[in-house]
Amino acid sequence: MPTSRSGSRVPDDGQHRAHADEAAALGLPTLAVALARVEDGIAVVDAGGRFVYANPAACRMLGRSLDRLHGRELLGMLEAVGQTTLPGSFPWDPADAPAPFLCGVGGVGGGGGVGAAGHEVTCSVFATDIDGASHWVAVLRDLGGGRAMKRTAVALAQTTAQLVGAGTVDEILRGIARHAVESTTATACGIVVVGEDHKLAAAGGFGFPDRARSMGAWTASSVTLDEMPGGAQVLTGRSVYMPDARSAMGAAPATKAFAATMDSLDWQGSYYAPLSWEGEVFGVFGVHLPSGAASPNADVCAFYDILANQVSVAVTNARLAASLERTRLARELHDSISQALFSMTMHARAAQLAMTKAELDATGPLGRSVAQLAELTRGTLAEMRALIFELRPGALAEEGLVSALRKQGAALTAREQVPITVVGPERRLDLGAGVEEHLYRIALEALNNVVKHARAEQVAVHVTVEGGALRIVVSDDGAGFEPDAEHSGSMGLSTMAERARAVGAQFIVTSERGNGTVVTVTLPHSPRDRTEEGTDHAH
Numbered sequence: 001m002p003t004s005r006s007g008s009r010v011p012d013d014g015q016h017r018a019h020a021d022e023a024a025a026l027g028l029p030t031l032a033v034a035l036a037r038v039e040d041g042i043a044v045v046d047a048g049g050r051f052v053y054a055n056p057a058a059c060r061m062l063g064r065s066l067d068r069l070h071g072r073e074l075l076g077m078l079e080a081v082g083q084t085t086l087p088g089s090f091p092w093d094p095a096d097a098p099a100p101f102l103c104g105v106g107g108v109g110g111g112g113g114v115g116a117a118g119h120e121v122t123c124s125v126f127a128t129d130i131d132g133a134s135h136w137v138a139v140l141r142d143l144g145g146g147r148a149m150k151r152t153a154v155a156l157a158q159t160t161a162q163l164v165g166a167g168t169v170d171e172i173l174r175g176i177a178r179h180a181v182e183s184t185t186a187t188a189c190g191i192v193v194v195g196e197d198h199k200l201a202a203a204g205g206f207g208f209p210d211r212a213r214s215m216g217a218w219t220a221s222s223v224t225l226d227e228m229p230g231g232a233q234v235l236t237g238r239s240v241y242m243p244d245a246r247s248a249m250g251a252a253p254a255t256k257a258f259a260a261t262m263d264s265l266d267w268q269g270s271y272y273a274p275l276s277w278e279g280e281v282f283g284v285f286g287v288h289l290p291s292g293a294a295s296p297n298a299d300v301c302a303f304y305d306i307l308a309n310q311v312s313v314a315v316t317n318a319r320l321a322a323s324l325e326r327t328r329l330a331r332e333l334h335d336s337i338s339q340a341l342f343s344m345t346m347h348a349r350a351a352q353l354a355m356t357k358a359e360l361d362a363t364g365p366l367g368r369s370v371a372q373l374a375e376l377t378r379g380t381l382a383e384m385r386a387l388i389f390e391l392r393p394g395a396l397a398e399e400g401l402v403s404a405l406r407k408q409g410a411a412l413t414a415r416e417q418v419p420i421t422v423v424g425p426e427r428r429l430d431l432g433a434g435v436e437e438h439l440y441r442i443a444l445e446a447l448n449n450v451v452k453h454a455r456a457e458q459v460a461v462h463v464t465v466e467g468g469a470l471r472i473v474v475s476d477d478g479a480g481f482e483p484d485a486e487h488s489g490s491m492g493l494s495t496m497a498e499r500a501r502a503v504g505a506q507f508i509v510t511s512e513r514g515n516g517t518v519v520t521v522t523l524p525h526s527p528r529d530r531t532e533e534g535t536d537h538a539h
């Protein structure tokens with residue numbers, strides 16, 4: 001039986017001859033031998049779509065001997081795979097032949113999953129006349145047997161080409177997601193990555209009924225990776241298959257809104273593969289499978305994992321490129337403009353000294369101009385230093401919170417003519433990178449609010465480590481306001497509160513009209529730091 005043979009691709013002589021005879025009988029003598037030997041399945045069906053011939057490869061794929069195929073309907077032996085639909089029933093109009101389509105044959109599991117014995121094939125059909133009667137030839141090309149390898153090779157080739165090409169990251173990720181959907185039974189594939197705020201944001205996807213809405217739902221829900229169903233396992237660097245992800249995602253508060261955007265999608269299970277780089281998990285490659293689909297087998301899982309790796313590479317590349325560009329800009333600004341500004345401050349100072357020496361009036365027009373010039377260059381230099389600091393990735397981690405706030409304070413002082421003092425421990429505080437970033441952004445927004453709204457004469461930032469707590473106090477003697485009132489349309493205060501919550505800090509704003517404002521952030525700080533940190537005053 002050609003059907004149950006494994007390993008041998010060419011039938012033995014007896015079978016070979018039988019197939020050749022049948023082909024010859026159909027008036028295809030010159031093709032008979034070739035047809036019997038090709039690896040593609042080739043079947044001939046009559047105008048009603050019933051088998052009149054199948055070569056050994058087709059018999060093998062369809063799981064039936066030639067005589068058991070005779071008279072059966074071709075369409076009855078093909079099954080839809082994933083999103084593909086099969087052509088409508090016979091008779092077909094030769095002028096309107098169906099385009100090649102993907103289908104399953106020979107033991108496809110119910111609902112579109114290809115079972116262990118099944119094959120995924122592409123089926124191409126064309127009309128032909130045999131002995132004056134219209135027939136159809138169907139060519140079945142097996143994607144099985146080394147299917148995973150083929151898919152992998154194709155995926156790698158395609159995505160590598162995309163990476164090399166000029167596509168934007170969004171296009172590349174969409175291309176990879178599309179690949180996952182089109183090569184397997186999946187109905188949709190989405191990519192989410194963790195942003196600077198530690199929240200998940202959609203970075204690409206394919207197959208969603210409303211892609212923009214699905215992507216937007218992630219940002220709107222402010223979800224962290226561990227809050228999403230399956231996220232805890234993904235965080236450990238392992239992929240997870242959830243047979244009923246639809247219910248799990250629909251029930252979890254964090255992902256409910258996202259799940260709702262997929263209401264009209266045929267979706268039940270999901271496969272989540274981690275996106276990671278150097279051991280750090282920074283996102284999820286999520287493949288959504290239709291209801292009734294068998295769980296993805298090892299080949300398919302490996303395929304999804306490879307695509308997830310490709311996504312990891314693409315995202316990391318983009319991040320590196322952005323960070324290299326920022327580093328380059330920071331260096332350029334430091335080496336060129338910033339140095340030039342520094343010598344300008346020196347020249348201005350020298351001019352002032354020369355004027356004094358020559359006993360010229362420092363309060364006259366020339367003196368005032370030189371003084372203004374000196375002031376302006378000092379201010380611009382301070383701004384430039386703050387800008388370089390913001391541009392340089394890792395600057396905060398290197399220089400620490402207090403130094404960073406001092407740079408920003410100096411820049412704001414120069415720009416806004418408000419004296420800002422920054423007082424705090426000179427030594428680096430032992431804070432996690434994420435925590436330090438949040439605290440820095442809170443203090444910076446407090447300072448920005450002062451210069452925007454307070455019309456203050458004095459502004460102070462105090463950073464202290466005392467009594468098991470790290471405290472940042474930003475105080476001004478300005479106009480004050482009512483912190484409890486609705487501030488519609490403004491984000492600053494609520495973002496500060498949110499950042500504080502994210503790091504487990506207490507956030508208090510006290511203010512009164514005409515009596516200034518005090519913003520206090522208090523974070524429990526480990527005893528080790530408490531004993532080490534002294535409070536040095538500076539500036």
Ligand SMILES: Nc1ncnc2c1ncn2[C@@H]1O[C@H](COP(=O)(O)OP(=O)(O)OP(=O)(O)O)[C@@H](O)[C@H]1O
Pocket residue numbers: 449450452453454476478479480481487489490491492493494517
């Ligand atoms: N230090 C301050 N002194 C006086 N008023 C302040 C101060 N800080 C905040 N406010 C008032 O509170 C309001 C809300 O501040 P918030 O930072 O949320 O918004 P914003 O600064 O107006 O806009 P943005 O969203 O750009 O931050 C401000 O519009 C301002 O009226």
Ligand SMILES: [Mg+2]
Pocket residue numbers: 445448449491492493
């Ligand atoms: Mg603000």
